[in-house]
Amino acid sequence: MHPQAADILDRLALTPRRGKAAPRLAFGLKSLDTRLEGGLIQGALHEIRAPTARDIGAATGVTLGLLATAVAQSGRDRVMWISDPAAGVDAGVLYPDGIAQYGLDPSCITLVTPVDLQTALWAADEAARCPDLVAVVLHVRGNPRQLDRVATRRLMLRAQTSGCTVLVLRQSGVEEASAAHTRWRVEARPSPPDPGFPQGLGLPQMALTLERSRTGQTGGWPVIWNPKHKAFAHGSKHIYTDPQVSVDRPAVSGHRPDRAAPLGHVVDLRRASTRRAPDDCGADGQECPTDRGA
Amino acid sequence: MIVVQTVKNAQRIVAHEPGAVNGQVSLEQKLGDARALVPDLDVYPAAPHEDAALLEQIGRWCDRYTPLVGLSGTDGLMMDISGCAHLFGGEAEMIEMLRARLRGQGFNLRLGVADTIGAAWGLARFGTQPAALSGGDLAPLLALPLEALRIDEKTVLALRRLGLRRIGCLTPLPRAPLTTRFGAGLLQRLDQALGRAAESLMPLTPPVDITAEKAFFDPITHADDITRSITLLAQTLVPLLEARDQGARALELRLFRVDGHRQHLIVEAAHPLRDPARIAALFRERIAGLAVDIDAGFGFDLVKLAVLRSETFAGTQGDLVSGSQNTDRFEALIDRLGARLGAERVRGFVGADTHIPERSFGTLPVIRMRGAAAAGSTAGALRVPPLTRPLWLMSRPEAIDVLAQVPDGAPMRFRWRKVGYVAARSEGPERIACEWWRDGRAAPTRDYFQVEARDGYRFWMFRHGLYDRERTAPRWYMQGVFA
Numbered sequence: 108m109h110p111q112a113a114d115i116l117d118r119l120a121l122t123p124r125r126g127k128a129a130p131r132l133a134f135g136l137k138s139l140d141t142r143l144e145g146g147l148i149q150g151a152l153h154e155i156r157a158p159t160a161r162d163i164g165a166a167t168g169v170t171l172g173l174l175a176t177a178v179a180q181s182g183r184d185r186v187m188w189i190s191d192p193a194a195g196v197d198a199g200v201l202y203p204d205g206i207a208q209y210g211l212d213p214s215c216i217t218l219v220t221p222v223d224l225q226t227a228l229w230a231a232d233e234a235a236r237c238p239d240l241v242a243v244v245l246h247v248r249g250n251p252r253q254l255d256r257v258a259t260r261r262l263m264l265r266a267q268t269s270g271c272t273v274l275v276l277r278q279s280g281v282e283e284a285s286a287a288h289t290r291w292r293v294e295a296r297p298s299p300p301d302p303g304f305p306q307g308l309g310l311p312q313m314a315l316t317l318e319r320s321r322t323g324q325t326g327g328w329p330v331i332w333n334p335k336h337k338a339f340a341h342g343s344k345h346i347y348t349d350p351q352v353s354v355d356r357p358a359v360s361g362h363r364p365d366r367a368a369p370l371g372h373v374v375d376l377r378r379a380s381t382r383r384a385p386d387d388c389g390a391d392g393q394e395c396p397t398d399r400g401a
Numbered sequence: 402m403i404v405v406q407t408v409k410n411a412q413r414i415v416a417h418e419p420g421a422v423n424g425q426v427s428l429e430q431k432l433g434d435a436r437a438l439v440p441d442l443d444v445y446p447a448a449p450h451e452d453a454a455l456l457e458q459i460g461r462w463c464d465r466y467t468p469l470v471g472l473s474g475t476d477g478l479m480m481d482i483s484g485c486a487h488l489f490g491g492e493a494e495m496i497e498m499l500r501a502r503l504r505g506q507g508f509n510l511r512l513g514v515a516d517t518i519g520a521a522w523g524l525a526r527f528g529t530q531p532a533a534l535s536g537g538d539l540a541p542l543l544a545l546p547l548e549a550l551r552i553d554e555k556t557v558l559a560l561r562r563l564g565l566r567r568i569g570c571l572t573p574l575p576r577a578p579l580t581t582r583f584g585a586g587l588l589q590r591l592d593q594a595l596g597r598a599a600e601s602l603m604p605l606t607p608p609v610d611i612t613a614e615k616a617f618f619d620p621i622t623h624a625d626d627i628t629r630s631i632t633l634l635a636q637t638l639v640p641l642l643e644a645r646d647q648g649a650r651a652l653e654l655r656l657f658r659v660d661g662h663r664q665h666l667i668v669e670a671a672h673p674l675r676d677p678a679r680i681a682a683l684f685r686e687r688i689a690g691l692a693v694d695i696d697a698g699f700g701f702d703l704v705k706l707a708v709l710r711s712e713t714f715a716g717t718q719g720d721l722v723s724g725s726q727n728t729d730r731f732e733a734l735i736d737r738l739g740a741r742l743g744a745e746r747v748r749g750f751v752g753a754d755t756h757i758p759e760r761s762f763g764t765l766p767v768i769r770m771r772g773a774a775a776a777g778s779t780a781g782a783l784r785v786p787p788l789t790r791p792l793w794l795m796s797r798p799e800a801i802d803v804l805a806q807v808p809d810g811a812p813m814r815f816r817w818r819k820v821g822y823v824a825a826r827s828e829g830p831e832r833i834a835c836e837w838w839r840d841g842r843a844a845p846t847r848d849y850f851q852v853e854a855r856d857g858y859r860f861w862m863f864r865h866g867l868y869d870r871e872r873t874a875p876r877w878y879m880q881g882v883f884a
Contacts, residue, residue, distance in 0.1 A: 161820070161858055161882065167792045168884025185731055198793050202881060203750040203762045205790035209884065217767060218748045219738060226690075230738055239731040295857035297825060307828045308853050311788065311884040332884060334788060 132177050132272065134330070135338045142317070142324050143289070149177070150270040151288040152263040156318070158292060160197045160279045165295040165313040168209070170276055172332045172339055174242055175211045177272060179337065183241040184212070187234040189219040191227045194248040194278055210337040224253050235265035235273050242272040250280045260286040282318055292316040296329055299343050310334075312342045405432050406447035415447055419509055449475070459508070460605045462661050465703050466499065468612070471602045477525065479518060481602055492533060506661050515542065518602060519594030523549025523568075542594065543569030550590045556583050568594070609653075611645070612707040613637040620659050620700025624688065627656070627695075627704070631684050634706035635677035648673020648714030654684055656695070657703035664695060669744050671735045671768045673712045679733060683740040690741035735767050744768045756833050758880065759796055789831065789851065791861045791881025798878035801862065805877070808868035811850050815862070817879050822854035830864070845871045851883065859883035 133146035140146050147153055157166035178184050188201065203213035219234070221227040227245065234243045245262075247254055254275070263286045266273045275287065282290065293316075298309035316327040329342030403426060404416040412432035426435045426442070436442055453475060460478050463470045466489070469481035482495065489495040496512050503510050513524030515534040520542050524532035527549040534542060542549075545568050547557045560583070565571060571579070571591055580588055592598035613634040621627060631654065642648060650673055655665045668683040688695060738747045748764035755761050804814040811827035829850030837844065845866030853859045861881035866872030 160818075164792055164859065164882035164884050165857075171792065171884070187734075199795040199881070200793070202758070202791055202794035203752075204758075205788075205792045205794070205881070205883075208788050208790055209792060213750045216750065217735070218750075218764060219742070220746050220748070221742050222746075226742060230742065233737060234734060237730055237734045239734075295859065297855070297857040298853060298859070300826075306826055308788075308826055308851055308859060308883075311859065312857070313884070 130181075130270075132173060132180065135176070136328065136330065136341055138341075139315075139326075139328050139330075142326050143320070144322065147173070147272070148288055149181070149272050150266050152259060152266055152273045152275065152286060154275040154277060154285060154287040154290040156277045156280055156282065156290060156292050158279070158281075158294065162294050163198045163278045165311070166276060166278070166293040168311050168332055169291070169293045169313055169315060169330075170244060170274055171206060171209050171211050173274065174215075174244070175209075175337050176339075177241045178211065178215060181241050183239060184215045185217065185240045186211075186215050186242050186244065187217050187219060187237075187240055188244045188246065189221070189227050189231050189234065190246040191224045191248060191251070192220065192222065193224070193251075194246045195220075197248065198246075198278060208334060209332070210334045224251050228253055228258055231273065232261060232265060235262055235271055236269050238269045238271060240269075240271045242274060244274045244276055246276045246278065248278045248280070250277070250283050254285075256284065256286055263287070287319075289320040290318045292318050296342065299331065310340075314342075402443040402445065403435065404445050404447050452476075457605065458663075459503070461663055462657070463499075464606065464655065464663070464705075465657050466495065468606070468608050469602055469604045470606075471604050473518075473522060477522070479521070479602055481604075482514075496533065502661075517594055517596045518600045519551065519590060520596075522551060523594060539595070543567065543572065547571075550587070550594060552587055552590050556587055559583065609707040609709060611638060611641045611647075611649075611711065612705060613641075614703060614705040616703045617701070620702045621704075622697040622700040624695075627688075627701070628681055628685055630704045631706060632677050632681040634704065635680040638680075638706060638708065639675055639677060642675050642708070642711065642714070645711070646714060647708075647711040648675045649680070649708045649710070650674070650712050651708070651710040652680060652683075653707045653709050655705040655707070656701045657705070658697070659699045659702050662696075662698065666691075667709065668736075668740045669768050670732075671739070672732045673714045674736075675714055679736070683736055686737050686740035690743075739766070739768060755836065757836060758790070758794060758833075759798075788883065791859075791883045793882045795880050798863070798880045801877050801879045803862070803864075803877035805864070809848065809864075812852050812862065812877065815852075815877070815879075817860070822856070822858065822860075824852045825855045827852040833863075845875065849880075 129151070130149045131140075131143075131146035132149050133140050134143075155166050155170055157163045174186055178186070201213075201216070201218070203216075206213045206216070219227075219230050221230055224247065227247075231243055231245045234240060243266075245254075259275070262273050262275075265271075275285075282292075292314075294314045296312040296314045298312045301307055301309045310331045310333055312329060312331045314327065315330045317325050319325065331340045331342045333340050402418050403414050405412045406415045407413075408415070408429070414426055414428055414430050414432065414435060417426055417428070425438045432444065456472065456476070456478065460470045460472060463478060463480055467480050467482050467485040471479045471481075473479040482492070486492045486495045489498055492514050496514060500510065500512060511525045511530055511532075513521045513526070513528055513532040513534075515521040515524055520534055523542065523545050524534060527545045528541060532541065546566060547560055547568060550568060560566075560571075565574075568591070571587075572595075576588055589598055593600045615630055615634055617630075621630065638649070649670065651667060651669045652674075653665055653667050655663060657663050666684065666687050668680075668687050670683065674680055674683075735747055745766045747767050749767050749770050751763050751765050751770070753761055753763055799817065802816040803812045805812045809830060811829055812824050814821065814823050816822070827850050829852075830848035831850075833847045833849060835844035835846060847863040847865060848867070849861060849863045851859065851861055859882070860879060861883065862877055862879045864875050864877050866875035868875060
């Protein structure tokens with residue numbers, strides 16, 4: 108199929124119909140929800156991307172926050188968590204105690220661990236058709252070839268029919284064109300200090316970047332998950348005041364005297380021109396200027 | 402062709418082809434003697450294990466004639482054909498069919514049909530073929546030699562010396578002297594053969610209560626035909642299940658190929674099932690998920706569907722009006738995934754009663770989850786839960802290099818997966834003592850720290866052992882990643 112034809116078909120088939128109000132999953136943050144016209148569309152495919160393997164905690168935090176919100180909002184409480192076996196190698200296993208503390212009842216989660224990605228995709232496809240599920244999480248690693256435009260389009264169409272939200276949790280993957288309605292990049296950020304216990308850890312803070320959306324909106328927000336209220340809050344750009352030391356080469360590497368200097372980042376200039384880093388955006392919920400495209 | 406085995410310190414013939422080499426060799430003959438008579442003998446060593454496996458396979462194949470097939474010794478099969486023979490046109494026709502089909506597969510066999518296990522055993526081994534005991538006529542049985550009674554050689558010899566050679570000689574004799582002379586075993590065997598004492602059969606496959614089968618005149622090969630026949634069979638099962646007020650939790654499909662090969666598939670359901678369409682759909686997924694496709698060969702001529710496990714069926718299935726439909730769709734999804742991927746790949750969390758993190762929870766297949774303890778710490782139930790546990794847990798803690806204050810300070814710098822981090826803030830230690838009843842008294846204590854690196858990553862790591870008291874240089878391990 109001609110690439111442009113695929114684009115047009117996508118737009119026709121996957122853009123929500125006007126007039127028919129799709130239920131929204133609000134973050135509860137004014138600036139973010141306004142940008143999304145009310146929140147994430149339920150019954151659609153969304154991608155949450157952790158750029159590196161160690162960001163999986165932050166990305167999972169956002170995912171679980173969304174799941175907890177969706178469970179509270181919809182009254183349904185079934186979540187299916189489908190993992191590509193390759194993803195578990197780096198991440199480990201979901202820890203139900205941690206999930207319970209975070210604000211989601213772990214008994215909601217049904218774990219599906221297929222033998223390979225092909226069957227994982229089949230399972231996600233089956234699960235996305237089930238209207239009893241509030242959400243399906245497909246945890247993949249990198250940018251596997253099987254999870255291409257066709258596969259994501261299928262997932263999107265299934266989600267639209269059933270009303271079940273499908274979240275692709277992509278670990279250490281790069282940005283990739285897909286049929287997802289929105290794509291988010293999540294990175295860990297230092298937590299805001301707890302005033303009662305400043306030397307301890309605060310509430311988890313994440314940098315949430317809307318990299319791409321079907322409506323053309325992008326933006327970046329630091330967000331905090333508050334397990335007490337089970338809601339997101341605007342984050343603050345917390346910066347440590349003491350002088351930066353060379354983080355890249357701490358002294359513990361005694362047995363490795365000569366490490367190569369870190370390379371610069373490879374930047375796709377075409378993308379970089381249309382995308383905005385989250386740090387460019389103001390803190391405390393100030394909006395970034397809207398830019399189209401991506 | 403002959404088969405030899407070492408018996409009484411000599412290689413002896415234990416089996417040979419019928420009429421082998423013009424009857425010059427016989428059973429229990431020494432191999433040397435046989436070789437002297439026939440120099441170019443085809444000799445094979447005996448393989449009892451393979452023989453037993455083959456016999457069992459044949460027994461399972463015979464499942465097509467009756468559900469009750471048992472092994473009889475190491476060289477025979479016992480089938481309970483009561484109520485089954487008429488399906489094949491009567492006992493005589495059934496025997497002929499069985500003989501023809503097994504001959505066709507290359508087996509030599511001897512058959513005996515009788516009212517009791519003992520009589521059938523004797524007829525098959527010592528009767529003139531085909532040996533059938535019809536309508537209470539005991540004459541063929543009484544004419545058999547004494548060995549046909551399944552009694553040991555010594556007793557046979559002793560009886561022979563008394564001039565008793567046939568079973569018929571024993572029946573008119575007074576019982577008491579026989580018992581005092583030869584023990585109770587002899588008369589028990591005699592009674593079992595004559596139907597005066599009960600004897601039971603141990604079937605190879607446990608008999609199932611509810612089963613349906615369909616035989617095809619023309620063998621079927623297409624997957625569609627198989628699915629259609631499953632639906633048909635499931636429809637036959639439904640009234641049986643309904644009559645018992647049960648729903649199926651596990652079902653077995655047995656496919657009998659024309660050439661004697663037999664394949665079976667098992668599906669399990671999370672909840673009792675009674676809907677034929679759903680049963681068929683489960684098998685469709687099971688077949689689709691097979692690593693190796695079903696080899697239809699020349700086709701299947703018999704399909705059996707059996708309910709292996711059933712449970713009391715509550716309510717109606719797939720009701721559009723009541724609210725039960727919601728759970729029903731979810732259960733159907735679980736069953737479908739379980740059928741294709743294997744039930745053990747669809748799991749839910751369960752809790753365990755321990756503080757060691759990697760042991761404090763487990764997962765169980767959803768199908769077997771009912772009644773298991775729910776996961777989730779008590780902290781999760783608090784109004785303001787502290788975030789003390791990570792979202793991801795390394796199932797095997799990973800060793801890391803840590804710079805920390807001695808003896809019990811928090812980490813300051815650490816290196817994990819070849820990346821260095823500087824700790825900005827931390828909380829801890831949270832001390833989790835070892836489980837001496839599992840790991841032994843020498844197992845070290847763990848001091849857990851929550852550490853936030855300067856670039857925002859939050860980790861859960863522990864020092865394995867206390868300084869001085871347990872270890873001289875305790876190691877550090879990374880165990881989890883927080884949000």
